[in-house]
Amino acid sequence: MHRKFSLLLAASLSYFGLFSAHANETLTLAATPVPHAEILEFIKPRLAKEGVDLQVKVFTDYVQPSTQVNEKHLDGNFFLHQPYLNEFKKGHKNDIQVPIAKVHVEPFAAYSAKHKKLADLPSGATVAIPNDPSNSGRALLLLEKQGLLKLKDPTNISATKKDIVANPKKLKFRELEAATLPRVLDQVDLALINTNYALEAKLNPVQDSLFIEDARSPYANLLVAREDNKDSPAFKKLAAALNSPEVKKFIEEKYKGAVVPAF
Incomplete structure (x- = not known):
């Protein structure tokens, strides 16, 4: 036993x-x-x-x-x-x-509810970008690559509005929390939106954006x-x-x- x-x-x-x-x-x-x-x-x-x-x-x-x-x-x-x-x-x-x-x-991208192509962006257009330092710098670098502005140092990923040395279209910037950017799309001429928030808002970065980062980001x-x-x-x-x-x-x-x- x-x-x-x-x-x-x-x-x-x-x-x-x-x-x-x-x-x-x-x-x-x-x-x-x-x-x-x-x-x-x-x-x-x-x-x-x-x-x-x-x-x-x-x-x-x-x-x-x-x-x-x-x-x-x-x-x-x-x-x-x-x-x-x-x-x-x-x-x-x-x-x-x-x-x-x-x-x-x-890939970070720019969207517009008012304009179908970048050439339509008017002088004095309002551009919404994220307000956190890393993503606002990312937005400015992408805008420079499109020839919309010129930065003091185009390699500086922490660039701010103070680093803009040329703004030929006299763009006006609204810095907002990244998550809110899809919700203001109809209130601005252009919004640069992180892809995770764009996808949540049913925006396709490849099909719906005016311009987008390449895969070398x-x-x-x-x-x-x-x-x-x-x-x-x-x-x-x-x-x-x-x-x-x-x-x-x-x-x-x-x-x-x-x-x-x-x-």
């Missing part, structure tokens, strides 16, 4: 030991709805098979996802690019965000972890999944050029 009990106990311990070895590790990630959360939802089943329970928390702004990672309410995020992260770190000395992998580029969207968990097995599995051939195919087929793989 004692021997049977010992065998049962040993079997039970082996079972629970095996269960623990395969128990899921949870990763909670912040993402904006499109395309970031969609891509994460796509790889969820693969990660589950690898023992990672991926929880996706959707945000519609850029500040809260970074803040909550720094406060350790979240394990990481997937929405920002390196220039944005650099600017965010300047104003947040406690920033502990670490880039893990480049995933995709969302340095603004690749990043998978970001905290300093204390960047080397965890779960994050390594997540990074591998995001840089997989399956995700590349998913991005190319679903977004058709509006989002471009960066790996």
Whole structure:
């Protein structure tokens, strides 16, 4: 009887030991709805098979996802690019965000509800651009490439309106929170909109924009972890999944050029 009990106990311990070895590790990630959360939802089943329970928390702004990672309410995020992260770190000395992998580029584009082509843009036109430093600089650089203005240094990704040295069309600028730009499209002549917000507003960057960045853009969207968990097995599995051939195919087929793989 004692021997049977010992065998049962040993079997039970082996079972629970095996269960623990395969128990899921949870990763909670912040993402904006499109395309970031969609891509994460796509790889969820693969990660589950690898023992990672991926929880996706959707945000519609850029500040809260970074803040909550720094406060350790979240394990990481997937929405920002390196220039944005650099600017965010300047104003947040406690920033502990670490880039893990480049995933995709969302070519920045300009849209208009009033004009069908760039040549129609009138003198004194009102142009809406994002108000965060990295994306406002990105907008100004794109405007310069179209010949609409001239900057002191056309390689400065942190350029501001103060760096404009020539404005032949006398453009007037409205700097607004990035998420609000699609909603003011009918109030301005031109709006430069981040692709994630454009897609949410049912705008196709390839078909609906007046002009768009090319695929050589340095603004690749990043998978970001905290300093204390960047080397965890779960994050390594997540990074591998995001840089997989399956995700590349998913991005190319679903977004058709509006989002471009960066790996």
